[in-house]
Amino acid sequence: MGKTLAEKIWEDHIVRSAAGEPDLLYIDLQLIHEVTSAQAFDGLRLAGRQVRRPDLTIATEDHNTPTIDILKPIADPVSKLQIDTLRNNAKEFGIRIHSLGDADQGVVHVVGPQLGITQPGMTIVCGDSHTSTHGAFGAIAFGIGTSEVEHVLATQTLPSSRPKTMAINVEGTLKTGVTAKDIILAIIAQIGTGGGQGYIIEYRGSAIRELSMEGRMTVCNMSIEAGARAGLIAPDQKTFDYIKGKPHAPEDFAAAQSYWETLFTDADAKFDVEITLNADELEPFVTWGTNPGQGLPLNASVPNPAEIKDSEERGAAERALQYMGLEAGTPLKKIAIDTVFLGSCTNGRIEDLRAAASVLEGKKIAPKLRMLVVPGSERVRQQAMKEGLDKVFIDAGAEWRNAGCSMCLGMNPDQLAVGERSASTSNRNFEGRQGKGGRTHLVSPLVAAATAIRGTLSSPADL
Amino acid sequence: MEKFIKHTGSGVPLRRSNVDTDQIIPAVYLKRVTRNGFEDGLFSAWRSDPEFVLNKEEFKSGTVLVAGPEFGTGSSREHAVWALQNYGFKAVISSRFADIFRGNSLKGGLLTVILPQEAVEALWVAIESNPATAITVDLETRTVTYNDVTVAFELDDYTRWRLMEGLDDIGLTLKHTDSIDAFEAKRPSYKPKTLPIRV
Numbered sequence A: 001m002g003k004t005l006a007e008k009i010w011e012d013h014i015v016r017s018a019a020g021e022p023d024l025l026y027i028d029l030q031l032i033h034e035v036t037s038a039q040a041f042d043g044l045r046l047a048g049r050q051v052r053r054p055d056l057t058i059a060t061e062d063h064n065t066p067t068i069d070i071l072k073p074i075a076d077p078v079s080k081l082q083i084d085t086l087r088n089n090a091k092e093f094g095i096r097i098h099s100l101g102d103a104d105q106g107v108v109h110v111v112g113p114q115l116g117i118t119q120p121g122m123t124i125v126c127g128d129s130h131t132s133t134h135g136a137f138g139a140i141a142f143g144i145g146t147s148e149v150e151h152v153l154a155t156q157t158l159p160s161s162r163p164k165t166m167a168i169n170v171e172g173t174l175k176t177g178v179t180a181k182d183i184i185l186a187i188i189a190q191i192g193t194g195g196g197q198g199y200i201i202e203y204r205g206s207a208i209r210e211l212s213m214e215g216r217m218t219v220c221n222m223s224i225e226a227g228a229r230a231g232l233i234a235p236d237q238k239t240f241d242y243i244k245g246k247p248h249a250p251e252d253f254a255a256a257q258s259y260w261e262t263l264f265t266d267a268d269a270k271f272d273v274e275i276t277l278n279a280d281e282l283e284p285f286v287t288w289g290t291n292p293g294q295g296l297p298l299n300a301s302v303p304n305p306a307e308i309k310d311s312e313e314r315g316a317a318e319r320a321l322q323y324m325g326l327e328a329g330t331p332l333k334k335i336a337i338d339t340v341f342l343g344s345c346t347n348g349r350i351e352d353l354r355a356a357a358s359v360l361e362g363k364k365i366a367p368k369l370r371m372l373v374v375p376g377s378e379r380v381r382q383q384a385m386k387e388g389l390d391k392v393f394i395d396a397g398a399e400w401r402n403a404g405c406s407m408c409l410g411m412n413p414d415q416l417a418v419g420e421r422s423a424s425t426s427n428r429n430f431e432g433r434q435g436k437g438g439r440t441h442l443v444s445p446l447v448a449a450a451t452a453i454r455g456t457l458s459s460p461a462d463l
Numbered sequence B: 001m002e003k004f005i006k007h008t009g010s011g012v013p014l015r016r017s018n019v020d021t022d023q024i025i026p027a028v029y030l031k032r033v034t035r036n037g038f039e040d041g042l043f044s045a046w047r048s049d050p051e052f053v054l055n056k057e058e059f060k061s062g063t064v065l066v067a068g069p070e071f072g073t074g075s076s077r078e079h080a081v082w083a084l085q086n087y088g089f090k091a092v093i094s095s096r097f098a099d100i101f102r103g104n105s106l107k108g109g110l111l112t113v114i115l116p117q118e119a120v121e122a123l124w125v126a127i128e129s130n131p132a133t134a135i136t137v138d139l140e141t142r143t144v145t146y147n148d149v150t151v152a153f154e155l156d157d158y159t160r161w162r163l164m165e166g167l168d169d170i171g172l173t174l175k176h177t178d179s180i181d182a183f184e185a186k187r188p189s190y191k192p193k194t195l196p197i198r199v
Helices: A005-012 A039-049 A077-093 A108-115 A129-137 A147-156 A180-191 A206-210 A213-226 A237-245 A253-260 A311-324 A352-362 A378-386 A389-396 A445-454 B080-089 B101-107 B117-129 B156-167 B169-174 B177-185
Strands: A014-016 A023-026 A031-032 A055-062 A096-097 A123-126 A141-142 A157-160 A164-171 A199-204 A228-231 A273-278 A286-287 A294-298 A341-342 A370-374 A421-424 A439-442 B006-014 B066-068 B091-094 B111-114 B133-140 B141-146 B150-154
Touching: A005 A014, A005 A141, A005 A199, A005 A228, A014 B177, A023 B117, A039 A077, A055 A108, A077 B169, A108 A123, A108 A129, A108 A213, A108 A378, A123 A129, A123 A147, A123 A445, A129 A141, A129 A228, A141 A228, A141 B101, A147 A286, A147 B101, A157 B169, A164 A180, A164 A206, A180 A213, A180 A273, A180 A286, A180 A294, A199 A213, A213 A237, A213 A352, A213 B101, A213 B156, A213 B169, A228 B101, A237 A253, A273 B150, A341 A445, A352 A378, A352 A389, A352 A445, A352 B006, A370 A389, A378 A389, A421 A445, B006 B091, B080 B101, B080 B150, B091 B117, B091 B141, B101 B111, B117 B150, B150 B177
Parallel strands: A031 A055, A031 A123, A055 A096, A123 A141, A164 A199, A164 A273, A199 A228, A341 A370, A341 A421, A421 A439, B006 B066, B066 B091, B091 B111
Antiparallel strands: A014 A023, A023 A157, A286 A294, A286 A439, B006 B133, B133 B141, B141 B150
16 A cells, blocks of 8 residues: 655654654754753753754744844843843854844744755654644654753654644635635634644645645644644645755755655555545635634624534633624624734745735725734845835835744734734734733734724725 | 652642643743743733632642643643643643643653543542542553542553653663664765755
């Protein structure tokens, strides 16, 4: 019997396997950031261990960095210490780091692909759950905790139990205004936040093949929101073209590509689970609740918990509506928004900024509404400025910021106030995620831009 | 890591599903560079509500958290495990855990126990009717026992052995350095490297 893409990559990385033990998996690349690494480096020091492969490791600053005045000393002393700790650790252990002000500083999952170090057939880890983003290139990429960060630093391997495989086939053609973000939000709404638990998801089908690399990254990025260990997409000519010309593209490109071309699921391979979605029927999608599975098409209304059969889900919906300050039956398009956040590892790439700018061009955002545009990386920011997108945003009344995770997780000063409501292109609508008491609706960049103009959840078709 | 063989303590019933790691510990608490002191951030938003279970006198000394399904979804922050441990929890019981959280907990010696949802519900009822109910989580027998109830749980032999011996995972892997060397010798040269830096 044939193998799935995930099985092929997994087997290519087994250093050691023994009955009754997890496989010891070789890790091709570890990405490091300030929040989940300090304790790992401390662990190394305590045990007198070295970093085994600094040349397969790269660090950047993203989660806890300011997006204004980036070249001034960081105001919050605790944040400053965390950034300084990363810089000192990188220096001590000989690890490449892209700090604030550097062209390759930015959200770690935007930086890897833009440098061309994210390539098909790799195993990639990072102390961040959205590492699944890199699966868009046909890699097994997953988030790990700090103990595992230390493990990979010390050994370049990770003991891992082999996940099961799931295929999600998205067949058909997306309507105008429907994007990769809407695909993944619809998938999570269908299978739930635990639907992917224990699986590596392979996204397949004509609608996935049609997506750009940026769109594929958006889909794979939110695999974790469905509970999956990882998500990936078979590499194709688009993948190869994207990597070609990037700084770390293989010197012997032909040799690499001939391996990459073997990375697909065999026709006779069998997935543990298969799910199919019809792309023709998808609409712009938005979340109404406090987990990413609580989403609906933008044309729908806030659901009535009383109509939900499952008691657990009903209770969760009741709590969510209370937290979100929403009444059952309210059309989603009537929900007024205070803040629009465009950015994050989900939707902070150049294509996302272009999409939002195309809607905002020549228009103004609603009075009293605040819009933050935070490019995924400094390189994305520079590219956007070269294309004049910064002017479009600023003229529309938005704030044009420096790169970082920013309001996606509200760790730096970019936060929602208590009761404030956002339309956010990020990945999590958890209670308080974007600031204590803040309320988040997850949307695509197109919906974010249209919402900024109208002040209520909207799609460009409503303008 | 401290050995985990058996723990007996009282329980804390957390009747919520989808308790994500942002609830367990919000991002603003993740700025510290140590592994301790995270207890003040544990469930910080909910703890401002006097009715929240951890604020109730009868549950303040609980060491076994009994939570709804999909516990630990979201972010990979191991701080969530540290916060629970720093607060004093030794075990968490739920019918479903998110993968990364579960991996982190078992690496760090916080025992996450998967029981069927009916068993979790029964345990909630028992704790709520008598908060002093002693709950024993026994790794040797792979059982949870309280009152006259004993429920078995599954945990793979390897993880169980590692927890019971309190073994350092990195130390175990370093015993196989030869295998890692051999693997690296065969890695294709086109695999990318971060150094030297190319622009």
